Amino acid sequence: xxxxxxFVNGLSLGSIYAIIALGYTMVYGIAKMLNxxxxxxLMIGSYITFVFMSQMGINPIISVLLAAICxxxxxxIIERIAYKPLRGANSLAVLITAIGVSYFLQNIAxxxxxxxxxxxxxxxxxxxxxxxxxxxxxSSESIVTITLCIVIMLALTTFINKTKMGQxxxxxxxxxxxxxxxxxxxxxxIAMTFAIGSFLAAFAGVLLCSAYPTLTPTTGAMPGIxxxxxxxxxxxxxxxxxxxxxxILGVLENLSKAYISAQxxxxxxxxxxxxxxxxxxxGILGKSNIEKV
Amino acid sequence: xxYFKLKRQKKARYNLSIYLMIVIAYAIVMFLSYQGKIxxxxxxxxxxxxxxxxxxxxxxxxxxxxxxLSLGHAGFMCVGAFTSAVFTRYMKFLGVEGLYLFxxxxxxxxxxxGFAGLLIGIxxxxxxxxxxxxxxxxxxxxxxxxxxxxxxxxxENGAHFSxxxxxxxxxxxxxxxxxxxxxxxTGTPHYSSFTAGVILLIIVVTIILNLVNSxxxxxxxxxxxxxxxxxxxxxxxxxxxLIAFTIASSxxxxxxxxxxxxxxxxxxxxxxxxxxxxxxxxxxxxLGGMGRIRGSIIAxxxxxxxxxxxxxxxxxxxxxxxIVLIVVMIFTSAPAMKQYMEVLKNKFPIIKNLKxxxxxxxxxxxx
Numbered sequence: 064x065x066x067x068x069x070f071v072n073g074l075s076l077g078s079i080y081a082i083i084a085l086g087y088t089m090v091y092g093i094a095k096m097l098n099x100x101x102x103x104x105l106m107i108g109s110y111i112t113f114v115f116m117s118q119m120g121i122n123p124i125i126s127v128l129l130a131a132i133c134x135x136x137x138x139x140i141i142e143r144i145a146y147k148p149l150r151g152a153n154s155l156a157v158l159i160t161a162i163g164v165s166y167f168l169q170n171i172a173x174x175x176x177x178x179x180x181x182x183x184x185x186x187x188x189x190x191x192x193x194x195x196x197x198x199x200x201x202s203s204e205s206i207v208t209i210t211l212c213i214v215i216m217l218a219l220t221t222f223i224n225k226t227k228m229g230q231x232x233x234x235x236x237x238x239x240x241x242x243x244x245x246x247x248x249x250x251x252x253i254a255m256t257f258a259i260g261s262f263l264a265a266f267a268g269v270l271l272c273s274a275y276p277t278l279t280p281t282t283g284a285m286p287g288i289x290x291x292x293x294x295x296x297x298x299x300x301x302x303x304x305x306x307x308x309x310x311i312l313g314v315l316e317n318l319s320k321a322y323i324s325a326q327x328x329x330x331x332x333x334x335x336x337x338x339x340x341x342x343x344x345x346g347i348l349g350k351s352n353i354e355k356v
Numbered sequence: 357x358x359y360f361k362l363k364r365q366k367k368a369r370y371n372l373s374i375y376l377m378i379v380i381a382y383a384i385v386m387f388l389s390y391q392g393k394i395x396x397x398x399x400x401x402x403x404x405x406x407x408x409x410x411x412x413x414x415x416x417x418x419x420x421x422x423x424x425l426s427l428g429h430a431g432f433m434c435v436g437a438f439t440s441a442v443f444t445r446y447m448k449f450l451g452v453e454g455l456y457l458f459x460x461x462x463x464x465x466x467x468x469x470g471f472a473g474l475l476i477g478i479x480x481x482x483x484x485x486x487x488x489x490x491x492x493x494x495x496x497x498x499x500x501x502x503x504x505x506x507x508x509x510x511x512e513n514g515a516h517f518s519x520x521x522x523x524x525x526x527x528x529x530x531x532x533x534x535x536x537x538x539x540x541x542t543g544t545p546h547y548s549s550f551t552a553g554v555i556l557l558i559i560v561v562t563i564i565l566n567l568v569n570s571x572x573x574x575x576x577x578x579x580x581x582x583x584x585x586x587x588x589x590x591x592x593x594x595x596x597x598l599i600a601f602t603i604a605s606s607x608x609x610x611x612x613x614x615x616x617x618x619x620x621x622x623x624x625x626x627x628x629x630x631x632x633x634x635x636x637x638x639x640x641x642x643l644g645g646m647g648r649i650r651g652s653i654i655a656x657x658x659x660x661x662x663x664x665x666x667x668x669x670x671x672x673x674x675x676x677x678x679i680v681l682i683v684v685m686i687f688t689s690a691p692a693m694k695q696y697m698e699v700l701k702n703k704f705p706i707i708k709n710l711k712x713x714x715x716x717x718x719x720x721x722x723x
Binding site: 091096097145148149150151152153154155156157158159160162163164165166167169170171173174284288291292295324326327329330333334336337340341344 | 423480489505519674679
């Protein structure tokens with residue numbers, strides 16, 4: 064039963080990674096850049112929820128939605144100020160800028176909220192699920208996280224495949240200059256991608272902090288990096304890939320924490336990334352691209 | 357005068373200016389300390405100046421000259437620091453002390469970090485751009501995590517190694533624990549000095565300048581400027597990128613040795629060997645100018661000194677760094693900004709001479 068508990072906890076953690084990874088994978092697929100600040104948008108989202116919920120006493124669900132809206136704006140503003148001028152610049156410059164943005168968000172949070180750990184009150188209030196006569200307890204956070212993750216993934220897939228904006232995103236990710244010729248507003252599409260990614264990041268942040276109730280300015284950094292790892296494992300640019308990658312990573316992390324070593328779990332997760340990149344650099348569901356002249 | 361001769365002379369002047377800068381700075385500091393005019397604050401910063409300069413210069417070899425973003429540079433520093441500290445600490449335990457051990461320690465640090473760089477580089481350099489950044493970051497974290505988890509001890513039966521705790525080492529009564537997991541290594545001998553740091557810095561700079569101006573260096577730069585074109589004329593991308601990466605890692609290891617022997621306790625914290633450290637080094641490189649050796653040294657020294665001088669602003673230090681990082685990247689790399697600068701240059705010819713201000717740019721167009 065221990066194994067099942069770890070496994071379910073892993074699935075829950077993996078679902079959070081998957082939601083973050085969706086943001087990464089969409090931005091990477093469409094804007095062709097690694098948005099290092101994504102994890103920190105998540106952290107900002109958690110802080111905003113914390114302020115609304117614990118300090119202003121607003122209903123948890125409304126706080127989360129408000130935080131998600133704030134994050135959407137933050138994401139779009141970041142894209143507008145920091146990334147848009149660099150469109151067409153080499154990827155090293157964009158990456159360094161993204162690191163700068165990530166640090167900026169962390170330090171802004173540090174200045175506003177201080178370095179002290181905030182204890183985040185879980186937003187989930189339903190009772191935990193007990194299976195096999197109480198031997199396997201699935202926390203309510205896990206249930207909500209896994210459900211929400213599946214819902215988000217389905218909604219996003221529908222959005223991409225059924226709406227005009229979604230199709231525009233696919234087109235831009237395929238060939239940016241050709242889609243400009245087809246009359247697609249490339250800048251608007253990229254901004255929309257950032258908006259969706261940041262919106263989802265706020266949810267991921269709240270779920271993460273509900274499961275692991277400590278909130279510091281660096282809360283988002285590690286999950287952010289791991290979510291990117293998940294996106295890479297699943298195949299960057301692919302939405303189901305991000306889901307699968309996230310789940311694999313979450314389960315792997317929890318199992319290695321339980322059975323191998325708590326301190327080395329990160330090392331194990333990253334080793335998987337390296338092995339994956341060596342064996343199949345395009346990821347599980349990704350398409351391989353050959354660079355042409 | 358023909359073009360190449362002119363270019364050579366310019367290069368020689370640039371190289372000379374780096375050495376002169378280091379030597380003059382060294383002479384001034386030595387003179388002041390002889391007169392007793394150096395505050396204890398500055399005195400404590402002298403070795404870090406050298407450590408960070410070496411780190412910045414070596415990362416510049418990867419980021420500026422080889423054009424690959426490595427976010428795990430502190431990890432190699434960690435390797436160098438820990439392996440060399442284990443050596444000197446064990447020697448101290450055996451009762452052997454002396455400056456010649458420091459030289460051996462430097463060699464150990466350089467070789468192990470270089471070897472780590474080689475091991476990591478072989479798989480990683482097959483990847484490009486963003487992937488490389490994330491994998492080097494991952495490696496940096498792995499190295500830090502391992503350094504935090506290791507327990508290592510020695511007794512008459514040899515070395516004992518564990519990932520659990522001190523008891524699991526199973527040492528005999530005469531045994532002695534070198535690495536105590538997260539508590540790190542305590543009691544490393546204090547071998548580092550400003551003189552040693554400056555000598556190491558000069559050696560590192562010499563190696564890099566010679567490399568950059570050699571055939572190998574030109575190959576590395578060709579791969580940076582246009583990978584496909586360079587490969588099509590028969591330059592092996594993996595080989596030359598690996599050379600640059602391994603040399604840079606090995607130098608980071610040397611910086612680690614210098615770092616480790618300047619402190620009595622060596623622990624692997626995010627602050628000194630983690631992601632933050634790697635970013636700080638990257639900031640030195642970016643602000644000093646990518647590909648500019650002199651700039652890296654100046655940036656490392658100034659940015660190490662500034663936060664200490666402006667204690668009151670220490671909370672804002674990283675915030676200011678991050679803003680500067682974004683602004684510098686936008687000003688130097690944004691296509692619109694480049695055009696604007698061209699217009700300005702034509703209007704005001706004086707700007708053309710301000711080359712030091714406009715950071716050395718490199719782009720895929722191969723302009």
